[in-house]
Amino acid sequence: MTLEPYLLYALAGVGLFAIGLYALIARTHLLRKILALNVMGTGVFLFLIAIAYRSEPVADPVPQAMVLTGIVVSVCATGLALALAHRVQTTTGRMVLAENDESGA
Amino acid sequence: MTLWDTAPWLLWSIVLPLSAGILTFLFRRAAPWIGIATTLGSVVSVAGLAAQVVHSGPLRYSVGGWGVPLGIDLRADGLSVLMLVMSAVIGVAVSVYAARYFSDADATDERAVQAHQRAYFWPLWMFLLAGLNGLFLAADIFHLYVTLELLGFAAVSLAALAGKRAAVVAAMRYLLVSLSGSLFFLFGVAILYAAYATVDLTALAGKVQPGPLAWSALALMASGLLIKGAVFPLHFWLPPAHANAPTPVSALLSALVVKASFYILLRLWFELFGAVVTPATATFLGLLGAGAILWGSAQALHQPRLKLLVAYSTVAQLGYLMLVFPLAQNAGSALTAWSACVYFVLAHACAKTAMFLAAGNIAHAAGHDRIADLDGITQALPLSVAAFALAGISLIGLPPSGGFIAKWMLLQAAIGSGKWGWATLILVGSLLAAAYVMRVLWHAFTQVEVARPLHRVPRTMEWSALALSLLAVLLGLMAARPVELLRSGAPVSMHAPGQT
Numbered sequence: 384m385t386l387e388p389y390l391l392y393a394l395a396g397v398g399l400f401a402i403g404l405y406a407l408i409a410r411t412h413l414l415r416k417i418l419a420l421n422v423m424g425t426g427v428f429l430f431l432i433a434i435a436y437r438s439e440p441v442a443d444p445v446p447q448a449m450v451l452t453g454i455v456v457s458v459c460a461t462g463l464a465l466a467l468a469h470r471v472q473t474t475t476g477r478m479v480l481a482e483n484d485e486s487g488a
Numbered sequence: 489m490t491l492w493d494t495a496p497w498l499l500w501s502i503v504l505p506l507s508a509g510i511l512t513f514l515f516r517r518a519a520p521w522i523g524i525a526t527t528l529g530s531v532v533s534v535a536g537l538a539a540q541v542v543h544s545g546p547l548r549y550s551v552g553g554w555g556v557p558l559g560i561d562l563r564a565d566g567l568s569v570l571m572l573v574m575s576a577v578i579g580v581a582v583s584v585y586a587a588r589y590f591s592d593a594d595a596t597d598e599r600a601v602q603a604h605q606r607a608y609f610w611p612l613w614m615f616l617l618a619g620l621n622g623l624f625l626a627a628d629i630f631h632l633y634v635t636l637e638l639l640g641f642a643a644v645s646l647a648a649l650a651g652k653r654a655a656v657v658a659a660m661r662y663l664l665v666s667l668s669g670s671l672f673f674l675f676g677v678a679i680l681y682a683a684y685a686t687v688d689l690t691a692l693a694g695k696v697q698p699g700p701l702a703w704s705a706l707a708l709m710a711s712g713l714l715i716k717g718a719v720f721p722l723h724f725w726l727p728p729a730h731a732n733a734p735t736p737v738s739a740l741l742s743a744l745v746v747k748a749s750f751y752i753l754l755r756l757w758f759e760l761f762g763a764v765v766t767p768a769t770a771t772f773l774g775l776l777g778a779g780a781i782l783w784g785s786a787q788a789l790h791q792p793r794l795k796l797l798v799a800y801s802t803v804a805q806l807g808y809l810m811l812v813f814p815l816a817q818n819a820g821s822a823l824t825a826w827s828a829c830v831y832f833v834l835a836h837a838c839a840k841t842a843m844f845l846a847a848g849n850i851a852h853a854a855g856h857d858r859i860a861d862l863d864g865i866t867q868a869l870p871l872s873v874a875a876f877a878l879a880g881i882s883l884i885g886l887p888p889s890g891g892f893i894a895k896w897m898l899l900q901a902a903i904g905s906g907k908w909g910w911a912t913l914i915l916v917g918s919l920l921a922a923a924y925v926m927r928v929l930w931h932a933f934t935q936v937e938v939a940r941p942l943h944r945v946p947r948t949m950e951w952s953a954l955a956l957s958l959l960a961v962l963l964g965l966m967a968a969r970p971v972e973l974l975r976s977g978a979p980v981s982m983h984a985p986g987q988t
Binding site: 393400404407413416420423424426427430431434437443444445446448449452453456459460463464467468470471474475480 | 558630634637641644645648651652653656657659660661663664667668671674675677678679681682685687
C-alpha cells in the first residue's frame with residue numbers, strides 16, 4: 384500500500400493536534416497554552432485541507448470553507464485569550480494559573 | 489394563512505438578540521430596556537415557532553436560500569423548541585433581574601467597576617442568547633461548532649466581568665477548557681466529513697456506520713462536549729467560574745450555557761451515532777454521571793460559601809442528565825428516559841436560575857455569602873429565602889415540582905428496565921440534594937435577637953427569583969404539554985426504538 388499524499392497531510396494534522404494537546408496540558412505559561420491551542424487548531428485545519436485535496440480533479444470547496452470559518456474563529460479566540468491572559472498578568476502579577484491548580488488544561 | 493403562521497420565526501430568534509447585541513453596545517443608557525424587550529421578543533418568536541412545529545411538525549429553513557452544502561440550514565423540532573422556550577423564559581427573568589442589579593449602587597463594590605459591568609453585560613448577554621438560539625436551531629454539525637464557539641466566547645467574557653482576581657483566573661481557565669473542547673469537537677466534525685462527505689445532521693443520520701472513523705469521531709466529539717459540559721471528572725473549571733461571576737451571569741452560565749453542550753451530545757448520540765454506540769459506552773457515561781452526582785453533592789455539602797454550594801449543585805445535577813444514556817439502552821424505556829432527561833434540563837434551568845438569583849440577593853443583603861453566618865437572613869429577606877427553598881424542592885425532586893416529574897420518569901425508566909443500581913443512585917442523589925439545601929435553610933432560619941445590618945434588596949430582584957422558583961415547582965403540574973411536544977418532534981430513532 385502506497386502512502387497517498389493526502390493521507391500524509393492528514394496524519395500530519397493528527398500529529399499537530401496531538402503535539403498541541405500535549406503542550407496545552409504540560410506547559411504552565413499562559414502564552415504557551417494559547418500557542419498550543421493554535422497548534423491544535425492548525426492540526427484540524429490541515430486535516431480538513433487534506434480531505435479537500437482528496438477529491439479529483441478539483442479540490443472539494445466545503446472543507447476549505449470550513450477552514451476559512453475556522454481561521455476566523457481561531458483568530459478571535461486567540462485575541463480574547465491574549466486579552467484575558469494580559470488581565471491575568473495585571474491582576475495576579477504572573478502568567479500562570481496558579482491557585483487551586485487541580486486542572487490539566 | 490396569516491403572517492403569524494408563515495413568518496420565519498426561527499430566523500427571528502437569532503436575528504433579534506444578534507441585533508440587540510449591537511444596539512446595546514451603541515446605546516448604553518437604553519441597554520437594559522433593549523435587553524428586556526429583546527428577551528420578550530424572543531418569547532414571542534419562540535411561541536410562533538412552537539405553534540408552527542405543533543401544527544406542521546419539524547421545520548427546516550435555508551438561510552438566504554443557498555441550501556446545503558455551502559449555505560446554512562436551520563431546523564426546529566420538539567427538542568429545539570423546548571430548549572428555545574427555556575432560554576427565552578430564563579432570559580426574561582434574568583434580564584429583569586439584571587436591569588436592577590447593575591443599576592443598584594450597592595450591588596457592586598465600586599462605581600467604576602459597576603459602570604464597566606453594566607456597559608458590557610448587555611451586549612455580551614445578547615450575543616450569548618444569539619449563540620444559544622443559533623445552537624439549538626443548527627441543522628449541521630459544523631454550524632454547531634461555530635455556535636458553540638460563539639457561545640463560549642460570550643460566556644467566558646461574562647465570567648470575567650467581575651474583573652476581580654479570582655474571576656479573571658477562573659475565566660482564563662474556562663476559556664482554555666472551552667477552546668480545547670471545541671477543537672476536539674471540530675476534529676470530530678472533520679473526521680465525519682472525511683468519512684461521509686456531509687455535515688448535515690439529517691443526511692448523516694442514516695449514513696454513520698460502526699467503524700474506526702465513526703468511533704474516533706464519537707470519542708473526540710463526546711470528550712469535547714463532556715469537558716465543555718463540565719461532566720465529572722472534567723468539572724474542575726465550573727465552580728470557580730460560576731461562583732465568581734456577577735449573580736445574573738452565574739445564573740445564565742449554570743442554567744443555560746452548560747446545557748448547550750449536553751443538548752449537542754444528546755442529538756449526536758441519538759440521531760447520529762445510534763448505530764455506533766455500544767452498551768459499554770452508554771454505561772461509561774452513566775458512571776460518569778454517577779460520579780458527578782456523588783462527588784458534586786459531597787462537595788456542595790461542605791462548601792463554606794453559598795454561591796460555591798450552588799455551583800457544585802450544578803455539577804451534581806448535570807450528572808443526572810448523563811443517566812439518560814444507559815437508561816435509553818433498553819428499547820422499552822428509551823422514550824421515557826429521553827423525555828425525562830429533557831424535562832430535567834428544563835426543571836433544572838428554572839430551579840438553578842432561581843437559586844442563583846436568590847443566593848445573589850442573600851449575598852447582596854448580607855454583604856457576604858458565608859453560609860455559617862447567614863442566621864437571621866429569613867427575617868430580612870423572606871421572599872428570597874422562599875425562592876431558594878422552592879428551587880431546592882425542585883432540585884431535591886419533591887412533588888409537585890418539575891424536578892419530581894423528571895426524576896419520577898427517570899426512575900420509571902430505570903425500574904422498567906430492571907436497572908436497580910441506577911434507581912438507587914437517583915434516590916441517593918435526592919437525599920444528598922436534600923442535605924445540602926437543608927444545610928443552607930438551617931442557617932437561614934435560625935432566629936437572631938439583634939438583627940445584623942443588612943443592605944436593602946430591590947423588590948424586582950426578589951420577585952424575579954421567586955417567580956422562577958414558582959415556575960420550577962409548577963413545571964410538575966404542566967408536564968403533559970412539553971412531553972407531548974417533545975414526542976411529536978422527536979428524532980425518528982425515538983419512534984422506532986431499536987438501537988442498542
